[in-house]
Amino acid sequence: MFMFGDSLFDAGNNDFLNISIDYKADFPPYGETFFNFSTGRSCDGRILPDFAATYANLPLLLPYLYPGFNNFSNGVNFASAGAGVLPQTDPETVL
Numbered sequence: 001m002f003m004f005g006d007s008l009f010d011a012g013n014n015d016f017l018n019i020s021i022d023y024k025a026d027f028p029p030y031g032e033t034f035f036n037f038s039t040g041r042s043c044d045g046r047i048l049p050d051f052a053a054t055y056a057n058l059p060l061l062l063p064y065l066y067p068g069f070n071n072f073s074n075g076v077n078f079a080s081a082g083a084g085v086l087p088q089t090d091p092e093t094v095l
């Protein structure tokens, strides 16, 4: 399973962008109801890709930029909060 999208689907890619942007979710209360810590998801729990992966009997998809992650056999999450398809969308969030 391969995910693309914006903050609705971002499982933490923006946490690993080495730029100062407003679209990070690396602080409480993000994540507090399921993971018990902030995971970069713009949600206090799981996001749609987490439920889709669980339904497909796959592990939760890791962010593409997760350090050391290079085995995409089960899929990968490319979503980045703030991303869009138009040229005027914030270019800093394009992976």
Ligand SMILES: *[C@@H]1O[C@H](CO)[C@@H](O)[C@H](O)[C@H]1NC(C)=O
Pocket: 016, 017, 018, 065
């Ligand atoms: C961010 O910087 C770290 C440390 O220099 C580097 O390992 C990583 O690849 C960089 N991430 C991106 C998305 O450029």
Ligand SMILES: *[C@@H]1O[C@H](CO)[C@@H](O)[C@H](O)[C@H]1NC(C)=O
Pocket: 034, 035, 036
């Ligand atoms: C989060 O904390 C609750 C309450 O302590 C616990 O039941 C739950 O298993 C924890 N979730 C994770 C993903 O560790």
Ligand SMILES: *[C@@H]1O[C@H](CO)[C@@H](O)[C@H](O)[C@H]1NC(C)=O
Pocket: 071, 072, 073, 074
């Ligand atoms: C990649 O992950 C798959 C699924 O977990 C596993 O079967 C495979 O051995 C892994 N490949 C490598 C090179 O680690």
